[in-house]
Amino acid sequence: MNITELAEYIGSLLPGCKVTEGKQFAEVALPPEMLHDAAFKLRNDAKASFDFLVCITGVDYGQDLGATYHLRSVSNGYTVVLKVRTSDRENPHFDSVTDIWKSADLMEREIYDLLGIKFTGHPDLRRLFLDRSWGFPLRKDYMDDTKIVTK
Amino acid sequence: MGIKGMKYEDFKDNESLELLKESGTNILLATIDDVINWGRKASLWPLTFATSCCGIEMMQTGAPYHDFARFGMEVYRASPRQADVIVVAGTIVYKMAPVLKRLYDQMSEPKYVVAMGACAISGGPFFLNSYSVVKGVEHVIPVDVFIPGCPPRPEALLYGMLQLQRKIETETMRSRKKRSASHNSEIV
Amino acid sequence: MNNEWLVLFFLVGALFVGVVLVLAGLIAPRSINPQKFEPYECGMPTQGVTWLQFNVGYYLFAILFLVFDVETVLVFPWAVVMRSIGMTAFVEIVIFFFILGLGLLYAWKKHALIWE
């Protein structure tokens, strides 16, 4: 099943989400509130069960914060990319997917640590690398003139 | 090809060595000092402290090809209580600095520090634009010998340790007591 | 005559240890700082309660080790003189091992050997 058929199949599976066909993978842009059940459906779908969460990438797009989920189905090798965005920079939060894939636990803690995006429902959301007093370094507007030395 | 070899004579005595040696010790103390220094310099036990890639080069220096043991340094002690040298091999980040300070304080006297690799000397490749790297171990603990390189070759590490041994050769009992007193800090 | 050698022997031993300790105490450099006297735990301050009741399993293992270690200490002098004493020494050591074997059997039956 090549990318176009996969895109159509996923479009039929997830009504109301915009499924585009990127250069490499089928990409699904969906609003934050639909994230959890879309992931649940993709995980437990009979035909293309995406049971391997490759990675979650937290991105600061300048105005809004987003997360990109790369999912892969081990049995037949398809890969799909879920993209979620939120424009609320003070208290950004998405639904946690740790109950669907166990590998999401550390990934979500890392994104919370570096970007400040909270994941509701995460069993133990604490900062991973930095101390509590630290800002969120991966944000574009992160300024820290004491520690960062720029030329 | 490679670093020009250094003749043994000018390796042994150069002017900087004399400056380190305090004058005025009488003959008896000098000979005891020499015996003590010879014993200490020939069995410097490093602490197993490796944070990143330089640690692998330190392991490689301990391996049979470059063999630390020729200079009496092959015993890696896991606990600071029994270690003489703390070879800071790798990057020190802000979260690791208090741990390093605690390890250094828990070492028994006389203790020495070797900053191995560009990361330990000045933050190395992470000097610019990194928000969490301490720019050099000198900010955390006093350093005796700096070994540049990223990671330094095992020979460079051996040469650095030989420089440390030469530094130990010039110590006297009074200078060692003064140096240890400098590590005191009041019992809070 | 020979007990003077004994006294001299102990004297030299005590002197040897004493002088070294005193000398080290005098000339050794030493530094005092608060973190030096805290327990070493991989560079971190200790967490949680550290002064608490240990598992009884450790005690059993230690005792069993002690018993069989002392046993070997006793067997060494026996082995030195076994040839000159001849058959009686052999019978005597068999009884010795038999009794210790009973101890081992008892510990085995009481599941002291398996960590719970």
Added chain:
Amino acid sequence: MEELAKNTGIGEDEEYIINMGPQHPSTHGVLRLVVSLKGEIVKNVEPHVGYIHRGIEKMCESLTYPQIVHLTDRMDYLSAHINNEAFCLNVEKALEIDIPDRVKVVRTIMSELTRLQSHQLFWASYGMDLGGQTCYFYGLRDREKILNIFEETTGARMLVSYSCPGGLMYDIHPNFQKRTKEFIAYFRSILWEYDAILTGNVIFQERTKEIGKLSLADAISFGITGPSGRASGFSCDVRKHEPYSAYDRVKFNEVLHTEGDTFHRYLVRMEEMKESMNIIDQLIENIPEGPYAVKMKPVIKLPEGEYFQRVESARGELDSIIISDGNKNPFRAKFRTPSFVNLGVLNYITKGFKIADLVAIAGSLDFVIPDIDR
């Protein structure tokens, strides 16, 4: 009296918390494991990381593409060239330039040599973790020979920074082929020693068999890739599923076991060493002639968009994700590193085993700590 009981915990079942902290011989670096014990049995292992977090992903946003190559091999320093190759392939995929055949073959050989020296160091430190000092000396003695080959061609022993966007930094050394063939012949003649020392050792088998079992479903759910995942039957070898560089023209089989315990995670790495040598053998004979790099513009600007490239590093699947908005440094560079994801399973498979088994399990998952913290 109760004051005494309270702080000494006599009576109620007090949890004993130990720090296998940042400076510990068996955590292979600055990984801190807060272990709560009941006697010898491990009840919970909580990894604390960040003691070597250098913020490489934030730094990438202010460096140009050729500069980032030098940061990639300081992330997982044991598979340095594989990291370079991942990032460079990603940049070349974004620019849609096809790299010469010679570059593909030389990159594959260097990656396989990197995998060999990484598994050698795994074998050396794993033996030392479980108390066998001999492995340390045997393993690192043979690893030195690969480092000499690297140094002759790339100038650096371990952090080679050999691949750059568009090809290789320099051509291979004239006697690169000769020395690699010598090394492969030497290492084949000596590999039986590795098995004799450790694999056949009864104490080693006693300490690693049936310890830390990981089922296939859990391996997929926890995302455990690389040798640790393949020991549980999770077929995730990127060289087989999505061949890159010259992996499509070599015949090698993917090492798969299904038992999933610590012994088989170790065994998969030993057999992978043999597979790596087969790959090098098939390629080293006829390295195609041709340019060793494509002429690139001085300032590399990737067209807008998101690019994804996955590569099989010595520890698992390494993905390089670049989001570019068209100027000379990336908008966001993310590396999905295998050790970071494999760390999640440590607590799950160590519960109920003894603290000595925790050392064996953590060693068999083969962490490289800057790979976790980046």
